[in-house]
Amino acid sequence: MSYKIKEIPEEERPREKLKKRGVHYLSNAELLAIILKTGTKEKNVNELALDILKRYDLVQMKELYVNNLTAIKGIGEVKAIEVLAAIELGKRIYNSKKSNKIVLNNAKAIWSYSKELFYNKKQELFICLYLNTKNILIDKKLLFMGTLNQSTIHIREIFKEAYRLSASSIICLHNHPSGDITPSKEDILFTQRVMQVGFIQGIPIIDHVIIGEDTFYSFYDHKDILNL
Numbered sequence: 001m002s003y004k005i006k007e008i009p010e011e012e013r014p015r016e017k018l019k020k021r022g023v024h025y026l027s028n029a030e031l032l033a034i035i036l037k038t039g040t041k042e043k044n045v046n047e048l049a050l051d052i053l054k055r056y057d058l059v060q061m062k063e064l065y066v067n068n069l070t071a072i073k074g075i076g077e078v079k080a081i082e083v084l085a086a087i088e089l090g091k092r093i094y095n096s097k098k099s100n101k102i103v104l105n106n107a108k109a110i111w112s113y114s115k116e117l118f119y120n121k122k123q124e125l126f127i128c129l130y131l132n133t134k135n136i137l138i139d140k141k142l143l144f145m146g147t148l149n150q151s152t153i154h155i156r157e158i159f160k161e162a163y164r165l166s167a168s169s170i171i172c173l174h175n176h177p178s179g180d181i182t183p184s185k186e187d188i189l190f191t192q193r194v195m196q197v198g199f200i201q202g203i204p205i206i207d208h209v210i211i212g213e214d215t216f217y218s219f220y221d222h223k224d225i226l227n228l
Helices: 014-021 028-036 045-055 066-070 077-099 107-118 155-165 185-201
Strands: 125-131 137-145 169-175 205-211 216-218
Touching: 014 028, 028 045, 028 077, 066 077, 107 125, 107 169, 107 205, 107 216, 125 155, 137 155, 155 169, 155 185, 169 185, 185 205
Parallel strands: 169 205
Antiparallel strands: 125 137, 125 169, 205 216
């Protein structure tokens, strides 16, 4: 039998528990219930929150889209958007704290930091990391989605962000959804071109890393392939 939220003892309602005990005392379901605000005729908001968590764990929730949530009975578009906005805000807060301390001075460090950005992605993403003079991350930017080639990627956008951020160097990243991190001919041609432009602009591309789930390919570590 489902209880309406008003029928639950006041001290056990998520909002009241947060006010009296603090946010750290709430379960994941209770935090989600606060974001959802209301339930349905069939289920109270706590039960609705549990329905989401039964279908998606916290790691999976980082990659959800509106249609994933609206497929759950009782979750409309407005609720789905509010949940996704809260998740994205949390991710940005977390990443802003990390970025102040991230030193990216070798390919393994780049991969360790970046692999989470590509987790479970089904299409190619092209991301640039912008660094200061000490190789500390300033910011990251998703610039393109789709197959990597010189006709679809506008190199000026890479350097436009670098000038905006006053970056000293750039790391390029992309993934191969197939799982094979071997660089394609287009990967090699693009890397040659963008590194040449970086040299001319005075903002070097210090590496281009193909990200895999359990491994990576660094053009810096295989620079002979570029014939630069």
